[in-house]
Amino acid sequence: MFTQRSERVAGFDSPLRESVALPLDLPGGGAGFAEQFSGLRSEVERFIANGEPGAAAQLTPEAWRLKQQLQSAELAAAASPERQAFLDEMRPYAQAAAAKLGVAPDIVLAQAALESGWGRKPLTLADGGNSHNLFGIKADSRWRGGIAAALTTEFVGGQKQSRVESFRAYPNYQAAFDDYASLLASNPRYRAALGVGGDAQAFAKALASGGYASDPGYAGKLAGLVAQLRRTPR
16 A cells, blocks of 8 residues: 655655755765665664664764754655644544554554655546545455555565555545544454554554555654654644
8 A cells, every 4th residue: 555656755855855955975976976875875774774772883984974964854855834724634534543443543544644745646537536545555356435446556576566456435534533443443453553552563554464555664764754754843
C-alpha cells in the first residue's frame, strides 16, 4: 500500500535531497564522492529507522553531522504552510480514527502524510476527481465502492517493480479514515498495531510485519515521520 506517487516524498526523499548542506569536512566532488556520500546517507537512514536512545555513538562523526543537518531540513519542510494546512485539515478525522485504534492521532496523521505525499500526490479517479484515498488501500475483490487505478511501486524479492493497481475510492475524507480504521481493527494481521498509544515504532513495525506495505524500509519511514512531526513547532 505504498504507491509511487507517495514514495518520492516519504522518509528522506523530496525536499531533503535538494536542500541538505554537506558537512564542511566531507571531500568535494571527484571520483568516489557519490559513493561515499551515499554510504553516509545509508548509515544515517539505518540509524534513524532502528536507532534507540544512546545509540548515537554507533554513527561515525561525518554521519552524525549529516544526521543533524537532515533533521534540520526535515523540520523546515514539515513546518511549511502547505504541510501544516494538510495536518490541520486531516486532524479531526485522524483523531477519530486514532481513538478507534487506540493509538496517538499524530501516528495516523503521519501515515496519511507518508502515503499521500502530504496530500500533494493524491490517487485520482479516471475523470481526474479526488479518490480521497490517503492510505494507499487497494481495492480487492471484496471492495464494492469506487476504484482509482494508479502506478504503484512494489518490492518483490528486494527489487522494485512498477505496476498498475486498483485502489479504493471514497466520497470524502471521513469515509477514507473510517475505512482505514476499520481495516486495521478488523484484520488479524494488524492486531499488534492496536492499542500501542504513542509508540510509533511499535505501530509501524506491526503494520510492516502484517504486510501493509512491501517496502522493506516502510516501518522506519513511518516512525521517522512521526518523530519529525513531534519535533515540529506548532
